[in-house]
Amino acid sequence: MVRSKCGRLWNINLTPERCLEQLVREDRGRLMAALVSRLRDMQRAEDALQEAMASALVHWGRNGLPASPKAWLLQVAWRKALDRIRRGGTEQRGLADLLIRADEVQDAGEDIPDHRLRLIFTCCHPALEAKSRVALTLRTVCGLTTGQIAQVFLDAEPTMGQRLSRAKAKIAGAGIAYQVPGPEAWGERLHSVLTVVYLIFTAGYTAGPVDGRNLCEEAIFLVRLVNGLRPDEAEIEGALALLLITHSRRAARVDELGITVPLARQNRRRWDLRMLSEGRGWLDKAIARRASGPFQIKAAIASLASVESGPTDWPQIAGLYQGLLRWEPTPVVRLNLAVAMAEAGDLDRALDLLHLIGPDMQDYQPFHAAVADLLARSGQGQAAREAYDRAIAMATHSGDARFLIERRAALPD
Amino acid sequence: MKYMLLIYSDPTREPAYGTPEFQAMMGGYFAFNEKLKADDVAFDGEALKGIDTATSLRINGGKVETMDGPFAETREHLGGYYILDLPDLDTALRYAAMIPSAAYGTIEVRPLMNYNPAG
CATH class of the missing domain: 1.10.246 (Serum Albumin; Chain A, Domain 1)
Incomplete structure (x- = not known):
């Protein structure tokens, strides 16, 4: 942008x-x-x-x-x-x-000092509800209107207005300081900021452009801004790399019919190679700082998954997910680990892992899609069909649903 | 701004009286009070006796009703509080994390109402 x-x-x-x-x-x-x-x-x-x-x-x-x-x-x-x-x-x-x-401050003239880092840290304060952090950042830092933010969340405008008012009142009432946190809280608070940026980015994929505002680009703008105001931070560079690498594939993510295309089958010529290489450049810089963190690991995974030619290094991706578990021991990371293990050829262990996290993941659509795919590969057609049905029923993006319907139809009888 | 740090804890999770863990917890409270003094933070605070000593009261239709114990059937109970005079929420949260009971329950951080904005 x-x-x-x-x-x-x-x-x-x-x-x-x-x-x-x-x-x-x-x-x-x-x-x-x-x-x-x-x-x-x-x-x-x-x-x-x-x-x-x-x-x-x-x-x-x-x-x-x-x-x-x-x-x-x-x-x-x-x-x-x-x-x-x-x-x-x-x-x-x-x-x-x-x-x-x-x-x-009189006669500050044209030279307005840039306090946006403080503003971002305030909007992303962990004392605010996660959804409010996202909404407040979009409103105050990116300048989206309340109506546009409501559209992103599929909320009514007055409801979103109330949420924003409550968040601003909490900041004033609870005495949330308008400042960049000191070293003792820096890591945790930075993670909160980068998480908000990432949520804005992923919302951009599900919501699409809103009134000409593309949330993926707003997120990239935000992380570039943070990186510019606080350079030389490995995790910020890692987050920038993650967003750029993911966004470089935007044109190939859905086909002409609006159906989601999985990475392996994407047309490489539709990737934005300049953006991809910029993202990899930031990742290299970040890794050289030898201060590992979850955003760098995710960026490394995204980079490995975006091979331009030749086979994908799934064993290494599985290893990175294993490393990510140290930072985020969540069922979602375990799900991704299972998928990577299956791609690396270890289908049995992958299915075991899915079985293990199953109870926590019943409401999570991508889990059912992954289960369906792995069952299909292991030749369990009937069980795969049932899992596809669940995944299709729960899909929020029509392109995803259509992709799954095609996969289900392609199952052998 | 003055903040009240309300200490809610689950008695079944807290170390039992007389155990070394209990001694460690009390030592933690002593160290916290010393830290507040060393940091020159104006503070006040008390611990409450257990909920088996609590009596709750309500007025219902003009009639006073009392009840043995707390009204709410929750696992975590108010066990004490601190009031600290601090510049902002981040500072309050930093102190709240030093309260030993945070490991056995929840510390709720609430700013006190200021009835006199000029004062």
Whole structure:
């Protein structure tokens, strides 16, 4: 995704509406971060920015664009926030604090310090519900509207609005600090941030583009942003590698009929080789730092699975899943390990492992799809048919369902 | 901001009185209190007697009803609390993780209501 900086040239040929639209799309996160860092309240920052944008349409239409629209918006939002606080009247001491801080930031000019890392860590705080972390990050950092986020989760807009309000109220009420965590909590909090980014990425695959916003690209934007603001971190580079490698196969994931194509049968010519090699470059960098972590392991698996020619190294992939279990001893990782073991030729042990995790996985569609495939390979046609039926009934993506229906039909009688 | 750290624990999971594990737990509480003093954290806290000493009360239709024990039938019971004056939730969570009972139950971290925003 291209996110051009709003430069000085733009006032020549942009209308105020277009200019504001572009600014909001590209710099909303940065403006929000700057406002929250001064106001210490996400809702107040959001309201102030909203007011400033309404005011911009009026003023810019009448007087033309200011020299630095971004700085203009920040100044006006700031003043709007102060006005509101004054009208509120009850927070005298808070107001005094704010005014003191206002003096410090006056004449910041065009040079708005980038506080987005703090904003991201706040939105992804483990004291918030996982779904709220994803929603809040999309709203405040990526600038999606409440309606767009509701669409992603298949929620009603008012329900999503309430969720966002609750999350912002919890941040203010519980005293969640607006800061990048120190070394004692860094690893755990970073993992929470990267998990949110990854959830946004996977939501992009199931939800598809929403109003022209592609969540996979938003996730890549986010992890690039985090990587830029905190370079030289192996896990951040690992997460960036994972997203790029996975996304490089996007055009080959479904065929012309919209049916999901498994990796082994994907048309390599439809892969984005530049993105794939960029992803591998980040993975190499990360591994060289000798600080292993789950995102690097997943990226290494994705890289091995994306062989451009020749056989896939399934024994090594199985070994990596085994390593991943140390970080994430979950049934989902065991499921993937079983699939890799089967691909590596160890069908019996793979089926044993599936049997072991079965009780925890009954509600998980990919489990039934994997069971069906492994049973089919071991020649247990009837059991495979039953497993396909379950997997088809539970599929949330129509392309997946159609792929499974084809596989079921191809079973020998 | 002041935070109350409510200590909920499951008596069946906690070490029994008189065992070396119990001694270790009490030592952990002593060390926690010393840590708070060393860090210059303003604090307050008490431990409660067991739930077999609890009496619960409700007013129902204007009538006071009392009951032996706690109302809620949960496995984890409130066993004590700390009130700490700290800058933010992360700091509160860091201290909460040092409370020995966190290994046998749950520490609920709640900010206290501030009735006087100017104070």
